[in-house]
Amino acid sequence: MSKRNVGKWVLLSICILFNAFILVESALPASLSTLQSDFFANIFGDLYTPPAKEEIRSIDFVGDVENKQIVRGTTSTFDLTYEPATASMEQVDIVGDGIGSSYNVIQDGQRLYVEAYEIGTYQLNVSLKNRPQVSTSVSFNIINRPAPTEYSLSIQNSTIKVGMSAQIDVKLSESGTLKDEISLSRQYDKKAIRYQSSDDTIATIDEYGVIHALSPGTVEIHSSPANKTLTVNVIESDSPSVMPTGLELIGPDSVHIYDADYIGDDLIEKAQLSVQFLGNTPSDAGVTYTVNDDLLARVEDDGTIYGYKKTGTVRVYAYSNMDRAIFDYIDINVENVIPTDMNIVGIEDDGSLSIGATKTIRAEFAPINTTNTAIIVTSSDDSIIKVTNNDRSAIIEGIKAGKATLTISSASNENLVKTFTINVAKLAPSEDSNYDDFISFIRKAIGHFTLFAIDGVLIFFSIYLFVKDNEKMKLWIISLISIGASVLVAACSELFQFIPKDRGPSIVDVVIDSLGALIGILIVLIIMSIIKVVKKRRTAQKKK
Numbered sequence: 001m002s003k004r005n006v007g008k009w010v011l012l013s014i015c016i017l018f019n020a021f022i023l024v025e026s027a028l029p030a031s032l033s034t035l036q037s038d039f040f041a042n043i044f045g046d047l048y049t050p051p052a053k054e055e056i057r058s059i060d061f062v063g064d065v066e067n068k069q070i071v072r073g074t075t076s077t078f079d080l081t082y083e084p085a086t087a088s089m090e091q092v093d094i095v096g097d098g099i100g101s102s103y104n105v106i107q108d109g110q111r112l113y114v115e116a117y118e119i120g121t122y123q124l125n126v127s128l129k130n131r132p133q134v135s136t137s138v139s140f141n142i143i144n145r146p147a148p149t150e151y152s153l154s155i156q157n158s159t160i161k162v163g164m165s166a167q168i169d170v171k172l173s174e175s176g177t178l179k180d181e182i183s184l185s186r187q188y189d190k191k192a193i194r195y196q197s198s199d200d201t202i203a204t205i206d207e208y209g210v211i212h213a214l215s216p217g218t219v220e221i222h223s224s225p226a227n228k229t230l231t232v233n234v235i236e237s238d239s240p241s242v243m244p245t246g247l248e249l250i251g252p253d254s255v256h257i258y259d260a261d262y263i264g265d266d267l268i269e270k271a272q273l274s275v276q277f278l279g280n281t282p283s284d285a286g287v288t289y290t291v292n293d294d295l296l297a298r299v300e301d302d303g304t305i306y307g308y309k310k311t312g313t314v315r316v317y318a319y320s321n322m323d324r325a326i327f328d329y330i331d332i333n334v335e336n337v338i339p340t341d342m343n344i345v346g347i348e349d350d351g352s353l354s355i356g357a358t359k360t361i362r363a364e365f366a367p368i369n370t371t372n373t374a375i376i377v378t379s380s381d382d383s384i385i386k387v388t389n390n391d392r393s394a395i396i397e398g399i400k401a402g403k404a405t406l407t408i409s410s411a412s413n414e415n416l417v418k419t420f421t422i423n424v425a426k427l428a429p430s431e432d433s434n435y436d437d438f439i440s441f442i443r444k445a446i447g448h449f450t451l452f453a454i455d456g457v458l459i460f461f462s463i464y465l466f467v468k469d470n471e472k473m474k475l476w477i478i479s480l481i482s483i484g485a486s487v488l489v490a491a492c493s494e495l496f497q498f499i500p501k502d503r504g505p506s507i508v509d510v511v512i513d514s515l516g517a518l519i520g521i522l523i524v525l526i527i528m529s530i531i532k533v534v535k536k537r538r539t540a541q542k543k544k
Contacts, residue, residue, distance in 0.1 A: 456517030486517030
């Protein structure tokens, strides 16, 4: 047998084995078929690059927040939303009349904290730092703390001697449940409760809720809103009253801003006021504490004082309940708390970050009541890691493969600095949702299209080598037969997928397979035509 005949039988054998492989693979369970497909697709994994993130097209505030009401002395949140949600983060500018004086804004990612200082209507404008045309705005109102509508009244002893006083204890509640006093006192003003005595000759009550017993009898104390009633019995004193001659207010030199955020959880030591009476101790040692600016500090009936929303100097008064002309005051500084230590959360040294992935970085400061928890993050190479600073947090995003150093410092203590080396790498295919589309493309483009392009070529040449000496078998006839055979194999391949329970046929795959075979055969025909033309030219040149 000649080499020529051996070659065509070898090619036919290869063609038969190749088609047998296609049909057998079609009958395999999905787990085995997928394993082979994934192995094949992963060969091309290095060709995969995650799609670049889109720019932010628009920003807006979440929900219906227009003309939102914020109680003076409280902090309210405004959440931003970006379109598209998967866009790469960008830094924003926050502007508005009154920022820093009438209210303050603290950013934490897509959340804005608005601290309300002065009553009025304000507008907040937010825009992208590098593209100010992408912007949004919102109006809000700062209102006074209203009087509570849910509360209870009590006094330590409902019987008071003439010349003595008693402080009404107001317990705030919400939906019928007692709540943390400090928390609710931010929303409601106990001093806005109005009191009235049913008989001022027996007892009076002042604006601070202090009852002053004047003569024997029974009196009712009414409050509004909520129309609460408290019954008090006044009896004769068994000893003459001793009036105060003077008092001295004793307290700390300073408290800290935002102390109120921690006192309720006993995370910091409470600052306490006390009074020392001068001369003889009065019959009634009760006092009333007040402050001249409750945005600087708040004081409880028991003398607990804490810094509130702003730094500065607050004047604190203590009045004798027996005689309000007897009082004293001290000035207390409300100060920032500078951090002494910083721990970074959300990242590790020699950590990794994938291209297109983001991480949020925050800092934990010591002491716990550190005032300014803002951080400043910079990247040694913005082309590798992009940083978006958001006051209390920062978002880092992997841009391209490589290493970059992140420097993180405290905004209020420049001596607190941490550095981290981050390796940016391509995202593992199993972790990238876009990779599923890539795998699907590889399976269709290579596992189906290319596979059947090869099959079409094998079938074409297997037929061609056996019939090329037959003058009746033109190339176009061989091509049609080859295409028909390829379509038949493609159809059988899909029908064989009825055999495993977890697979099924697809007409789309038959079309893709057939197109692959058609393109493969067309390429062969084009090459053969080119070779034929070249041979004719060479022959013509030799004759010349």
